[in-house]
Amino acid sequence: MPVTDARAQHWPALMARAQAGDKEAYNQLLKAMVPAIRAFVRKKIADEVLVEDVIQETLLAIHRVRHTYDPRRPVLPWVAAIASARAVDALRQRGRRQEVQDEDALNVQLADSKDSDASQHDLTDCLDSLPVRQRQIVESVHLREQSLAQAAAENNLSLSAVKSLLHRAMLNLRKYGSGKHEKS
Amino acid sequence: MRNHDQLINQLSESAQPVRRIWPTAWRVVGWAALVLPCGALSSWALHSRYTDWSQPGAIPAMIALLLSFIVGLSAIAGAFTLSIAGRKPPKVKWPALLALTWLALNLGNMSLSQPGSGAGRFGEGIHCYLFMLSASVPMIVISVVSLYRTRSLRPGKSLALAGCGIAFMSSVLLSLCHNTHLHMIDFMMHLAAGITIIVLTVLTGRRWVRLAGH
Numbered sequence: 481m482p483v484t485d486a487r488a489q490h491w492p493a494l495m496a497r498a499q500a501g502d503k504e505a506y507n508q509l510l511k512a513m514v515p516a517i518r519a520f521v522r523k524k525i526a527d528e529v530l531v532e533d534v535i536q537e538t539l540l541a542i543h544r545v546r547h548t549y550d551p552r553r554p555v556l557p558w559v560a561a562i563a564s565a566r567a568v569d570a571l572r573q574r575g576r577r578q579e580v581q582d583e584d585a586l587n588v589q590l591a592d593s594k595d596s597d598a599s600q601h602d603l604t605d606c607l608d609s610l611p612v613r614q615r616q617i618v619e620s621v622h623l624r625e626q627s628l629a630q631a632a633a634e635n636n637l638s639l640s641a642v643k644s645l646l647h648r649a650m651l652n653l654r655k656y657g658s659g660k661h662e663k664s
Numbered sequence: 665m666r667n668h669d670q671l672i673n674q675l676s677e678s679a680q681p682v683r684r685i686w687p688t689a690w691r692v693v694g695w696a697a698l699v700l701p702c703g704a705l706s707s708w709a710l711h712s713r714y715t716d717w718s719q720p721g722a723i724p725a726m727i728a729l730l731l732s733f734i735v736g737l738s739a740i741a742g743a744f745t746l747s748i749a750g751r752k753p754p755k756v757k758w759p760a761l762l763a764l765t766w767l768a769l770n771l772g773n774m775s776l777s778q779p780g781s782g783a784g785r786f787g788e789g790i791h792c793y794l795f796m797l798s799a800s801v802p803m804i805v806i807s808v809v810s811l812y813r814t815r816s817l818r819p820g821k822s823l824a825l826a827g828c829g830i831a832f833m834s835s836v837l838l839s840l841c842h843n844t845h846l847h848m849i850d851f852m853m854h855l856a857a858g859i860t861i862i863v864l865t866v867l868t869g870r871r872w873v874r875l876a877g878h
Contacts, residue, residue, distance in 0.1 A: 501681035510672040518665070532666040539668060541875055543675045547682035548748045548814045557750035565749070565817040565875070640674035 487512065488556050496551040510539060513559060520563040529655055530570055533648055537566040540644075573611060609656045614649035617642055685748075685814055692741045695810060699830070702802035703837050710795040711841050724773040725844035729836055731766040735759050736832030740807070743825035747816035747873070754825075770854075774846040789853030792842065796834040796857035800864070803830040808869040815875035823869045827862030834861060 491509055498506035514535060521534045541562050549558050607615050613635075620631035621642075632642045685691070704711075717726070742754035807826040816822040835854065846854075 498676075498679060499682050499684060501679065503676045503679055506679045507672060507676035510676060511669065514668055514672075528665075532668075535666075535668060536671055539671060539675060543679070545749065545815055545875060546679075547684055550684065550687075553750075559750075561749035561817060562875075638678070640671070640678070643674075644671055 488516065488554075491555040492551040492553075495546070495549050495555060499546060499549070499551075510542070513542070514539075516556065516559060517563045520560050521567045524564065524567040525571065529651055530574065533651070534563070534567050534570045536644060536648065537570065538563045540641075541566055606653055606656060610649055610652055614645050614652065617645045618649045618653075621646060688741055688744045691744050691810065692737055695740055695744075695806065696737060696833070699803040699806050699833055700837070702806065703799035703834060706802050707795050707799035707834075707837060710791065710798055712791075713841055715840055715842055715844060717844065719844040721773045721845040724769045725839060728766050728769045728773070729839040731762050731769070732832045732835045732839065735763050735766060736829045736836065738762070738829075739825050739832065740829030743807070743811065743822045743829060744814070746818055746825065747811050747814045747822045749817055753821075770846060770851055773844070774848055774851055788847075789850045792838060792850060793853045793857045793860075795838055795841075796831070796854065797860065799834040799837045800830050800857075800861045803833060804861070804865050804868055807865065808872055811869060811873045816873050817875055819870055819873040819875075820866060823866040823873060824862055826869070827865030828858075830865060831858035831861040834858075 491512065494505045494509040494512075498509055517535050517538050518531065521531050521538070525531050525534060538559075542559065545562070549555065607618065610618065616635055617631055620626045620634060621628065626634065628642050628646075632638060635642070637645070686694070715725070738754075738759040742756070742759070745751050745754050804827075807830060808823075811819075811822055811826060835858065838854070
């Protein structure tokens with residue numbers, strides 16, 4: 481990735497400033513990193529929606545461990561390792577979710593034959609397709625009608641994390657809904 | 665392609681100055697300086713005597729102690745290195761060779777016979793097992809806290825390496841209050857303690873050391 485390599489030459493200096501608390505440098509750096517992260521993630525994941533989810537996860541992970549970066553070292557291996565690990569985690573999670581969905585689909589079929597409440601099952605089915613944290617936020621905000629701030633406080637998260645989780649939950653639900661619609 | 669600017673703006677707005685982690689060598693020195701006294705204190709109740717280095721088998725025991733110390737430091741250095749994204753995994757060739765030498769020295773310094781007196785060697789082995797476990801408790805806490813600061817993309821491997829380091833450091837402390845000559849059941853209990861420590865370290869730290877997305 482020679483173009484990215486050339487662009488990344490000034491990233492260590494930006495990260496050093498970001499580690500010292502320079503918000504502008506950090507903002508500039510993260511925005512510059514997004515195309516590189518996308519390229520790394522696309523090597524492992526073809527699904528565009530999931531790629532964008534993993535980019536967000538990678539940005540959050542970079543934010544969390546930014547103190548582990550040593551500006552004397554090249555930055556791309558550091559970013560690539562984080563992006564790659566997040567991509568693998570996302571694929572694993574999706575695999576597990578797929579298994580859960582298959583199991584739920586079977587359960588729903590059995591329940592339908594017993595004339596149980598279909599809409600309740602649909603809702604449960606949709607929510608079950610989400611990762612636990614996303615499900616908790618959807619339940620807080622959309623089912624219990626809490627404000628974002630209340631949901632953040634209840635789940636011990638920042639407001640931005642709640643917004644991010646909710647955004648990803650909506651995308652996942654939309655994707656799940658369209659997949660289900662195609663099947664039926 | 666989604667626009668991530670909103671998230672980036674939020675992250676950069678919340679960014680505070682951070683303290684960079686120390687180089688691995690300094691972290692290892694700090695770790696050793698902390699875990700050895702803490703391990704010695706926590707196992708003090710089980711400390712019954714000091715090693716008599718005039719006994720037969722003292723020289724192999726001393727070399728084994730030195731090897732334990734070096735392998736322990738190498739293992740924790742590996743754990744710290746592996747926990748940082750993008751760093752090359754540590755080379756295990758030399759530490760593995762040293763660990764094999766340590767094993768060979770202990771096997772060479774061991775007799776299959778049971779001791780003639782006392783309450784049976786199994787009892788002594790259990791004492792060693794408990795000693796190593798009690799010495800390892802603060803070491804596990806310190807190691808997990810150290811790894812929690814960096815988190816790890818490979819928490820299982822990082823913690824297993826840290827567990828190895830802790831097991832060898834506990835063995836160093838045990839060597840300072842143990843007969844220079846080993847008996848088989850006794851040594852088996854040392855190995856069992858080492859394995860228990862590795863498992864405990866992985867189980868204790870897995871939740872804390874994992875780098876979650878949010």
